[in-house]
Amino acid sequence: MEINYLKLINFRNYTQFDINFSSEGALIYGKNGIGKTNLLEAIAYFAFGKSFQTSHDVDLINFSQKFFRISAKFNLFEKELYFECAVDKEQKKIKIDDIKIPRISELYKYIKVVYFSPDDLGFTAGAPVYRRFFFDQAISQYSFDYIELLRKYNRILKQRNALLKKKFGEKEKMVWDKQFVKYGVEIIKRRLNYLKEFIPVLSQHYFYISGEKENLQTKYIYSFPIDNNTNLENNFLTYLKKIEVQEIENQRSLAGPHLDDIKFDIETHPARRFASQGQKRSIAIAARLVQAGMISQKDKEAPILMFDDVLSELDKERTKKILKILKKNHQIFIVTPNHEIYKDLALPGINLEKIV
Amino acid sequence: MFQGILADLVHNLKKLPGIGNKSAQRLAMYIISIKKEKALQIADSIKTAVENYSNCSICNMLTENDPCDFCSDKSRSNKLLCIVENTQDIYLIEEIQEYKGKYYVLGNLLSPLDGIGPEQINFPRLINFIRSEDIEEIILALNPSAEGESTMNFLGSQLSKYVNKITRLSTGLPFGGDIEYTSSLTLRNAFKRRYSVKD
Numbered sequence: 001m002e003i004n005y006l007k008l009i010n011f012r013n014y015t016q017f018d019i020n021f022s023s024e025g026a027l028i029y030g031k032n033g034i035g036k037t038n039l040l041e042a043i044a045y046f047a048f049g050k051s052f053q054t055s056h057d058v059d060l061i062n063f064s065q066k067f068f069r070i071s072a073k074f075n076l077f078e079k080e081l082y083f084e085c086a087v088d089k090e091q092k093k094i095k096i097d098d099i100k101i102p103r104i105s106e107l108y109k110y111i112k113v114v115y116f117s118p119d120d121l122g123f124t125a126g127a128p129v130y131r132r133f134f135f136d137q138a139i140s141q142y143s144f145d146y147i148e149l150l151r152k153y154n155r156i157l158k159q160r161n162a163l164l165k166k167k168f169g170e171k172e173k174m175v176w177d178k179q180f181v182k183y184g185v186e187i188i189k190r191r192l193n194y195l196k197e198f199i200p201v202l203s204q205h206y207f208y209i210s211g212e213k214e215n216l217q218t219k220y221i222y223s224f225p226i227d228n229n230t231n232l233e234n235n236f237l238t239y240l241k242k243i244e245v246q247e248i249e250n251q252r253s254l255a256g257p258h259l260d261d262i263k264f265d266i267e268t269h270p271a272r273r274f275a276s277q278g279q280k281r282s283i284a285i286a287a288r289l290v291q292a293g294m295i296s297q298k299d300k301e302a303p304i305l306m307f308d309d310v311l312s313e314l315d316k317e318r319t320k321k322i323l324k325i326l327k328k329n330h331q332i333f334i335v336t337p338n339h340e341i342y343k344d345l346a347l348p349g350i351n352l353e354k355i356v
Numbered sequence: 357m358f359q360g361i362l363a364d365l366v367h368n369l370k371k372l373p374g375i376g377n378k379s380a381q382r383l384a385m386y387i388i389s390i391k392k393e394k395a396l397q398i399a400d401s402i403k404t405a406v407e408n409y410s411n412c413s414i415c416n417m418l419t420e421n422d423p424c425d426f427c428s429d430k431s432r433s434n435k436l437l438c439i440v441e442n443t444q445d446i447y448l449i450e451e452i453q454e455y456k457g458k459y460y461v462l463g464n465l466l467s468p469l470d471g472i473g474p475e476q477i478n479f480p481r482l483i484n485f486i487r488s489e490d491i492e493e494i495i496l497a498l499n500p501s502a503e504g505e506s507t508m509n510f511l512g513s514q515l516s517k518y519v520n521k522i523t524r525l526s527t528g529l530p531f532g533g534d535i536e537y538t539s540s541l542t543l544r545n546a547f548k549r550r551y552s553v554k555d
């Protein structure tokens with residue numbers, strides 16, 4: 001899939017701006033503060049229905065204005081589709097070919113962007129929430145109904161936490177526990193399914209990037225103990241019964257997929273603690289490459305890739321290998337102060353200083 | 357600009373579902389700008405409807421007559437009971453002409469966030485209803501939302517003492533799918549393909 005044309009009105013520093021893109025993508029340069037990342041942010045907005053930099057749409061509105069509007073033409077499913085997002089303080093309207101979509105998350109069905117972010121370092125080294133966010137978003141891109149499942153689980157979680165804050169009867173608790181376990185387990189199963197494909201390719205990429213020296217092990221970490229003699233539902237439910245007093249004391253749910261994690265070991269050393277910056281960065285980049293590869297394979301349509309200055313800290317050898325894994329069939333956007341690294345990709349350059 | 361009486365009107369219109377500040381202002385301006393008799397007609401019919409409608413003392417639905425037309429209709433089967441969340445759902449189900457039994461309006465779904473537990477659902481009255489009729493099947497026609505599913509779960513376990521067959525609608529969708537937004541064809545199929553709530 002490709003973006004052919006982008007138009008920004010009152011978006012961040014862009015009051016009026018439009019640009020055509022080639023199907024290969026672009027190497028975007030220009031001095032700091034010119035709005036390089038903002039351009040990526042605008043394109044990615046069509047994939048996620050929100051910014052990757054802020055959860056407040058209002059922050060995206062140019063400081064002197066009351067609304068922003070971004071529109072774009074994308075090539076996908078062998079046709080050209082016209083997307084438009086209009087946001088003011090009260091509402092957000094997103095249209096595809098002039099038809100308003102009922103839910104923002106519908107966008108996940110259409111535009112797929114894999115954004116290699118400077119924050120991806122948190123994927124390996126940060127708190128578990130980074131990894132859950134990564135996989136929840138990746139799985140949502142991979143199979144759309146996961147979004148609905150997540151929404152439902154989060155709603156049940158919220159209800160259950162509210163229940164734990166008040167006086168409740170045993171039967172009422174049982175009802176919410178059952179729902180919680182049912183949808184919680186469904187989420188875990190979907191994650192495990194995704195990881196079954198994800199992990200082998202990740203190890204393969206990582207092994208290659210590390211110069212065929214390092215083996216990466218990836219493991220799903222449950223927030224409750226697993227007894228293999230029984231199923232997930234029973235394991236989860238048994239544990240909830242066991243921690244009931246603690247949960248009431250803490251007034252919130254203390255187990256479930258919203259607290260699960262994914263662990264990376266290089267050889268046998270936990271990457272989170274022992275990996276070097278370069279190793280951590282490589283794991284995150286390899287993970288993004290797998291994410292992109294899995295979408296391509298399933299959709300028969302390659303997602304748009306964006307690199308936001310993520311390779312400049314890596315050594316030459318690793319960088320070279322990463323670029324080798326990159327498939328040529330993606331439209332690729334790169335923001336970097338250091339174009340030399342990407343020379344081999346032969347992307348057309350866009351100098352923002354000349355057009356903004 | 358919106359002060360005094362007009363601000364009051366805006367404030368009150370905003371209490372309606374789906375009406376934000378902008379819409380309330382637009383409606384208020386509209387109401388005071390149209391012919392007086394037309395505007396008063398709207399006000400009158402709101403007043404009359406509110407004064408004349410109350411909950412049916414048997415099934416809980418909002419009705420002009422107590423007991424309601426469904427409860428007093430002898431031609432409707434008293435072997436079937438359909439439990440819905442609100443009165444509007446009854447009208448949606450009536451539209452598909454698939455169901456000819458009795459109704460019961462729950463009024464609330466379990467929702468700890470809104471302080472609604474089993475005590476807030478009018479349970480004794482529901483049990484009374486079930487005992488006084490010769491009910492063979494209870495159909496739980498609630499939305500498959502987090503709250504709807506939990507309520508169906510709860511009702512399923514609580515009512516199985518009284519009635520053997522308790523079913524719920526099939527949505528055809530794995531998750532989501534509000535009754536309100538379902539087409540009548542889908543709703544008819546959901547009724548036909550209802551299934552037992554027993555695990």
Ligand SMILES: [Zn+2]
Pocket residue numbers: 412413414415416417423424425426427428
């Ligand atoms: Zn009635």
